[in-house]
Amino acid sequence: MKRLHYEGQGAVVLEEVPTPVPGPGEALVRIEASAVCGSERQALLAGHRSNGGHEACGVVAEPASSTFSVGDRVGLAAVIGCGFCERCRAGREIHCRGISGVEGGWHAEYAVVPERALRRVPKGLGPEIGVLLTGDGLGVPARAFRRVPSNEGDRVLVIGLGPIGLGHAMLRAFLGAEVVAIEPHQYRRELANALGATRVIGPGGEIGDAPMIVVECSGRPDCVRLAFDLVDYGGTVIESAGCDVDVPLNPSKMIVDREITYTGSFYYSSEDFAYMCELVSNGLALESLCSHLVKPHEAEGAIRDFLDGNSGKVIITWP
Ligand SMILES: [Zn+2]
């Protein structure tokens, strides 16, 4: 089969590798569409033994059990847990004490995954929507919304409009919030406007009234600080990006005096999936998140646009 290989420095090639063979409890999926997650930046720059793909949708080629049939359209969940512990059984695989994730490498013609990674795509939806529905594209914003809902008319500020930030902006606007966003790249500012944000500014711009919710999606320590500076008294800051460095924090000034809640949200779990499907059936136009729909041999150009801040969601369709 063909798959993408991340060579480093944003270079991407198509390589031929053996098609994986499913073991017990595993399904073989023929991938129809894979999407690039914002978190793949590091793998794209540093190189990877295959690729960082962990959002994909396709059809079951070899089922693991009678639960799925050949030809069923499924999305692949990247965080599936052990499947046995009380947290997994409660639909909170992301909190599993055992296994945390699956291999990935899903920018490829085929993937083998444990059957519990399969999310059934509702009838009538194609693979380009399926990959957004079952991956980070909708999963991350939807779980964050369930954890910290916004009401109609609430001001929500999104800092950083990579693919995840754009998803938060689109979902919050769809559900009635007044969305403000900060982003350095003009391409993404314009896309956020098209997705329903009412005010999108560059760094240092004026955001207007203080927001009740700030969704921090840049992962930059200075932007974490900025989120605390800008959120309203009594408001909530949601961390929705990886920021693996220490950020100085003055609890009195930043948390106590202004009664600010600081929380995080990670990926999504099966307990979120029915809600995600409901959003799409209620008219959430997920396809608007996609700026680049490309064939595998065109992936490198689209990925370079992504690295340069000139993309929304990049989706690769596999023949
Ligand atoms: Zn991701």
Ligand SMILES: [Zn+2]
């Ligand atoms: Zn578990």
